[in-house]
Amino acid sequence: MARMKFLLDAERCIECNACVTACKNEHEVPWGINRRRVVTINDGKPGERSISMACMHCTDAPCAAVCPVSCFYTTADAVVLHDKDLCIGCGYCFYACPFGAPQYPRLGNFGSRGKMDKCTFCAGGPQADNTQAEYIQYGSNRLAEGKLPLCAEMCSTKALLAGDGEIIASIYRERVQRRGYGTGAWGWRTAYRETVAI
Amino acid sequence: MKLRILGLLAALLIGAAAPAIAQTAPRAPSMAEEMEVQALLRGTHIQGRISIPDEKAATLIQPEGREWRAFHNVTLAWVGGIAVLGMLAILTVFRLSKGRIPIEGGRSGRTLLRFNVLERGNHWMVASCFIILGLSGLNLTFGRHILLPIVGPEAFTAISQWGKYAHNFLAFPFTLGLVVMLLIWVKDNIPNARDIAWFKAGGGLIGNEHPQAGRFNGGQKMVFWITVLGGAVVAVSGYLLVFPFFFTGMEGMQLSHIIHSLLSVLMIAAMLAHIYIGSVGMDGAFDAMGTGQVDLNWAKQHHGLWAQEELAKGRTAVQPPGAKASGAD
Numbered sequence: 001m002a003r004m005k006f007l008l009d010a011e012r013c014i015e016c017n018a019c020v021t022a023c024k025n026e027h028e029v030p031w032g033i034n035r036r037r038v039v040t041i042n043d044g045k046p047g048e049r050s051i052s053m054a055c056m057h058c059t060d061a062p063c064a065a066v067c068p069v070s071c072f073y074t075t076a077d078a079v080v081l082h083d084k085d086l087c088i089g090c091g092y093c094f095y096a097c098p099f100g101a102p103q104y105p106r107l108g109n110f111g112s113r114g115k116m117d118k119c120t121f122c123a124g125g126p127q128a129d130n131t132q133a134e135y136i137q138y139g140s141n142r143l144a145e146g147k148l149p150l151c152a153e154m155c156s157t158k159a160l161l162a163g164d165g166e167i168i169a170s171i172y173r174e175r176v177q178r179r180g181y182g183t184g185a186w187g188w189r190t191a192y193r194e195t196v197a198i
Numbered sequence: 199m200k201l202r203i204l205g206l207l208a209a210l211l212i213g214a215a216a217p218a219i220a221q222t223a224p225r226a227p228s229m230a231e232e233m234e235v236q237a238l239l240r241g242t243h244i245q246g247r248i249s250i251p252d253e254k255a256a257t258l259i260q261p262e263g264r265e266w267r268a269f270h271n272v273t274l275a276w277v278g279g280i281a282v283l284g285m286l287a288i289l290t291v292f293r294l295s296k297g298r299i300p301i302e303g304g305r306s307g308r309t310l311l312r313f314n315v316l317e318r319g320n321h322w323m324v325a326s327c328f329i330i331l332g333l334s335g336l337n338l339t340f341g342r343h344i345l346l347p348i349v350g351p352e353a354f355t356a357i358s359q360w361g362k363y364a365h366n367f368l369a370f371p372f373t374l375g376l377v378v379m380l381l382i383w384v385k386d387n388i389p390n391a392r393d394i395a396w397f398k399a400g401g402g403l404i405g406n407e408h409p410q411a412g413r414f415n416g417g418q419k420m421v422f423w424i425t426v427l428g429g430a431v432v433a434v435s436g437y438l439l440v441f442p443f444f445f446t447g448m449e450g451m452q453l454s455h456i457i458h459s460l461l462s463v464l465m466i467a468a469m470l471a472h473i474y475i476g477s478v479g480m481d482g483a484f485d486a487m488g489t490g491q492v493d494l495n496w497a498k499q500h501h502g503l504w505a506q507e508e509l510a511k512g513r514t515a516v517q518p519p520g521a522k523a524s525g526a527d
Contacts, residue, residue, distance in 0.1 A: 037255045
């Protein structure tokens with residue numbers, strides 16, 4: 001089985017937000033929830049980079065570690081998923097997550113945030129694959145169809161890579177060697193406790 | 199031909215030279231790696247600009263989540279576990295070594311009004327809220343280790359969900375009760391020199407001395423101030439949590455949770471001692487909050503100065519129908 005990861009090549013990201021739109025459309029994500037977002041650092045200054053960020057499907061995921069009802073699980077592909085039928089919407093995963101990935105459908109006073117929603121790496125949830133029940137709760141399950149996450153598939157500059165960690169790291173490594181520069185794999189140190197050695 | 203080969207070789211050498219140097223030179227850390235390490239060491243965010251309305255989403259990476267996780271999973275679990283189990287162990291040892299504290303000379307059959315209906319009603323409102331708040335709070339830290347394996351995931355989620363709602367809404371009567379408690383009891387809970395003597399004598403619990411006390415002794419005053427001051431801090435930090443990100447940002451939410459949970463487990467430990475001594479630990483103590491009428495001998499034993507005052511007033515001592523003739527006191 002593969003170890004699925006995201007890798008964002010900030011030299012290529014043009015902040016077009018197509019990944020955000022693709023994700024929202026593919027999974028019919030409700031208004032106010034962003035499973036993926038594009039953050040621009042050093043905006044208008046030297047060293048400006050745009051980084052598309054979602055759940056990184058961490059090794060030893062902090063969300064799973066702090067969840068009071070243990071609703072998280074890791075698939076054989078190392079994708080971190082959660083069971084919305086068990087989630088109580090306490091918000092702890094959001095306090096622990098380094099990437100701000102967990103999202104809540106409502107404003108959330110008096111504990112009324114609703115069930116947490118986050119990127120599933122287009123791998124659905126605990127319901128049977130590609131059923132209506134799974135789609136309503138988690139969105140489409142592209143992995144079960146043998147496809148990779150749509151955000152990366154749609155990326156026009158191929159800045160966002162999704163797939164087996166070894167393969168996407170080698171693609172990125174080759175790019176950096178060819179062009180002679182790169183800002184590194186964003187979030188990898190935090191999520192996977194490793195970086196892509198060039 | 200020879201020249202062409204030489205030229206090709208030269209081109210190859212030049213072409214190969216740049217990556218060869220890059221590979222042999224010590225690799226400079228990438229921008230991503232460097233920023234992540236700096237943010238982690240300094241405890242700052244990697245912050246940017248975002249084109250969606252949710253400002254929180256402009257934080258690319260927040261490393262403090264790591265500390266909060268360590269607090270929630272390790273520090274809180276240990277502090278809470280030691281506080282609660284430690285207090286239960288102390289109370290068990292105390293019970294086994296000293297037994298139930300009896301009323302000296304037995305019950306006289308004559309009683310004094312210790313707490314009126316407002317005081318008792320308010321006490322039980324705060325107490326019942328506290329028990330549910332405490333259990334639902336402990337459930338968030340310990341439930342998945344203790345309750346989840348017993349009842350299963352679905353039932354545990356249902357319990358935790360109801361616990362969460364109860365926790366959020368009972369915060370209001372709890373806080374109201376604390377304010378009333380402060381108003382009606384603060385005058386009898388100002389610390390004074392007698393309390394120091396009371397603590398020096400171990401409150402009569404350790405050793406056999408019997409220190410004098412007014413309406414509230416040193417230990418009760420301590421319980422009062424733990425409840426009022428601790429409760430105030432727990433309430434304020436709790437309101438910050440119940441309105442997430444309304445008053446504060448990520449650090450504020452994490453800090454509120456840390457203060458709220460640490461103080462809460464310590465208060466739970468303190469209240470276990472309070473519950474013990476007010477119920478099964480001491481003969482005659484529960485009457486104060488049960489019927490409100492305490493036995494005169496109990497009052498003299500534990501609150502001698504208060505009993506004297508009340509007797510001097512001479513109006514609150516009630517003679518129940520089956521009372522013994524005077525002389526019992």
